[in-house]
Amino acid sequence: MPVKFQNEKRSEMNKKLLPFFPYIAPAIGVIILLIIVYLVYNNLTKNSKRDDTLNNDIDENKLTYLKSQYLVFADTIETAIAGYGTDEQTIYNVFSQLENDNDVLELIQAFGKRWIINGLSLYYDASLPELLSYELNSEERSKLNQILSNKGIKTKF
Ligand SMILES: [Ca+2]
Numbered sequence: 543m544p545v546k547f548q549n550e551k552r553s554e555m556n557k558k559l560l561p562f563f564p565y566i567a568p569a570i571g572v573i574i575l576l577i578i579v580y581l582v583y584n585n586l587t588k589n590s591k592r593d594d595t596l597n598n599d600i601d602e603n604k605l606t607y608l609k610s611q612y613l614v615f616a617d618t619i620e621t622a623i624a625g626y627g628t629d630e631q632t633i634y635n636v637f638s639q640l641e642n643d644n645d646v647l648e649l650i651q652a653f654g655k656r657w658i659i660n661g662l663s664l665y666y667d668a669s670l671p672e673l674l675s676y677e678l679n680s681e682e683r684s685k686l687n688q689i690l691s692n693k694g695i696k697t698k699f
Contacts, residue, residue, distance in 0.1 A: 599643075612652035616649060642694070646695055
């Protein structure tokens, strides 16, 4: 009978596949892990994505530097933040070179959203204000804000 024949065929196939069953869950786990590693690696190595949401607040004629300079500043801050601990002095040095609010906002935009390995943890899609709030304690943030207000800059972190 055709129905019986089909059932026999199916159970035969199950017997063939049975030895592989214990490997299915670990194999799926490995595949998911590889996808995660790929996504993290991809985001860590790609260039940061510029954020243009503050464009309306920036008067480009009042920028102190060429736009490429803000990218250099942003990369310098990323290096100061990445890894264990924080190089606060480098962060202060960068902000000391900014002259007005347009410069600060342009730096935030040039920084964009970044994936940064921070010791054993990972900052993903983090903006400059977010990273500064994670990496600087309240005392260090006050010092940063003092540097800015000394220049008459209204933006605070
Ligand atoms: Ca760090």
